[in-house]
Amino acid sequence: MIIEIGHFAVVVAVVLAAMGMATAVLGLQTRNDQWVRVGRLAVTLIFALLTVGMGSLVYSFLARDFSVHYVATTSNSKLPLFYTIAAVWGGHEGSLLLWVFILSAFSTVAVWLHWRTQPALMPYLIAVESLVMFGFLALIVFLSSPFERLFPAPLDGRDLNPLLQDPAMTMHPPMLYMGYVGFSIPFSFAMAALFSGRLGEEWIKLTQRWTIFAWLCLTTGILMGGYWAYYELGWGGYWGWDPVENASFMPWLVGTAFLHSVMVQEKRKMFRVWNLFLIIVTFSLSLIGTFLVRSGVLTSVHTFATDPRRGLYILLFLTIIIGLAFGTLMVRGSELRSRIELDSIVSRESVFLFNNLFFIVAATTVFLGTLYPLMLETWQGSKVTVGPPYYNAVFMPIALGLLFLMGIGPNIPWRKASVESLSKNFRNPLLVGTTCAVLLFLLGIRSPYALAGTLVVGFVATTILAEFGKVTRMYAQRDQVGYFQGFLRAFAANQRRYAGLVTHVGVLVLVVGIIASTIYQTEKVVSLHVGDEFVIGPYRMKLLDIHEVKGPNWIGQEGVFQVFRGERLVTELRPQKRVYTASQTPTTESAIYTINMGHIFLTMPEVSPEGVAVARGVLNPLILWVWGGGAIMGLGVLLNIFRPRTRGE
Amino acid sequence: MMWSRGKKLGLVTSLLLVGGSLGYLALGNFGENLVYFFTPSEVVAFTPDYYHKKVRVGGMVVKGSVKTRPDPVGMTFQLTDGAATIPVTFKGIPPDLFKEGQGAVVEGYWSKAGQFHSNMIMAKHSEDYMPIELRRAGVELPKKDFMKTLRQ
Structure with missing residues (x-):
């Protein structure tokens, strides 16, 4: 009964979404405010109805109602409560519902938040958001319903994919979707600007916080995916250039380009067409990302769909949205030429231009590598894959270039920089960076990427530290307070800029983590009996015992390893080999010990009936810097979002 | 300006x-x-310019053919598409879902000696596996399913 209420609510929501579009258009044509009010009501009601829909689905999961087809395929009576809730988005149908639920929540917030200040843009916002919601809701109702009943009802469910039974994985899809969907707000405002002809800087200023919030969610989602891959998949890495990872990385790359390049429009009224182009591409890639993962075009852990009609539908929907957006941009583009042009190549404007160029090339690379195999298969029937070596070869130089620009950009003046200011700003940082690289070289580091990375990281870090040092001293002296107080006052005085620099610091930390844990990873695979030991790096691992273990919905074997450094016992590690009983799926659970911000990572992928275990040890130096860097980036974004409003905002 | x-x-x-x-x-x-994807039948028909080139081969792991070896950790097994069977030497740890009688994709190279050398295996649940000769006999749908189970 409950699930039917949810189903009914979602069906009504489809009608309301159509109504939202219609009333918004009517409001524009008749110039009657009443229609727009009805549109606002429709958007708000969609959110309320989808809350009911989500609620009924969650209820069915908690009540373990296996007569609901979706509940029966993604959960099981023995599934722990926490994962039972997460199982709501553990499959294709529920994920789509979550997607559009988040969209309805964001749309409602956006409509009410900007209603008073932006009455002229509201009909457009309502129309665009309703269109996107309509597309997704119709897909859910007609082709991908999580509300369908199963008859006869099975006694128990098939269980959630064991690989998805992980804390990071429960929050990974919602974060990712909040990122994708978050970009729909700046997208809608951009479309509103295009349709209404109010093509100034207004939509950029309005949506700055939305953009950066969406970016924060997407970044967090991607990092959580990496975190999950690292802890759950047991191969000791966090990024494999899997098409599914790439699908979320593409909108991130263009979104990052966008949130940098809008600053140029804000400050210098340039890049107008370009910024519209970037946000359209970002949101299109968000939709394509959803399409790639949810249509069954790519098949991997994340992909559940098999119905080709779904893929066709999403493709059609994508074409409509993207065609509409780019069509309008082309029609309006001629009115958009900014009259102000670049003063000099050596200026902050041009650094932003190069930043954008790098991000676009990066996104194109990922796009090509992800979609070329699909196109080739469609047209020629031959199957290919594009391997990680390709991406690594392309991304290393791009990343170094972007990092370098990250040091230059914030410290080069707008319009035109003089040679003296350049040498004054950058001589010392370059010196520090070079010194760091030389020191590492003398310490025996020979990898060119590690050395180049160190040089650039040292350079950028010095520019940031120097600036923080300078303003701290300035404020401390001016206000006659201590350095810590001085730092806080300086930070508050220009919070948007310094929050950005904090995010940059996070990027540096992340990059150091990636370089160290990628280039200096040590791996060893051995097979051994109880009592045997093996050596990896400075550590010696001894297998003491293998015994049976049992969890709520799995059984397995656990190896007990003692880790020694010299004769000193460092720790004991207990990797497991599990079999999830409902689905009979085996999984490998890693055991991890943190030391010097790196990891000793141990798995036991196989135990033969004769008691011979295969063990795989991985040393990942500075891996914690990867997650730590991500956390600092997030902190920077939060400081940006919650900065006090300055004049003109 | x-x-x-x-x-x-x-x-x-x-x-x-x-x-x-x-x-x-x-x-x-x-x-x-670009790493191209082949079936065992295509692999046995390789011309010498395909030897030692990185490729992926998809097929079914022949029941009873898997022999593990301890040092270096790895194994040998037979991979078949129904029409042809190739011997595979694998170094490393197979994924959790790798099993005899199931579909698997191996990445590696084909040597002159008629041996496939691999250090990466991708495996999937593939209850809907259908031997490939059916596809040659004109059964279209199973082929799709077969490819689907192998696609990573």
């Missing part, structure tokens, strides 16, 4: 230069980095 010609030229040149070299980086070795 008008454009001066030199500035415009300088900007366009430098953008083209950087963009061009990045583009070259992205496209220049794209072709070499």
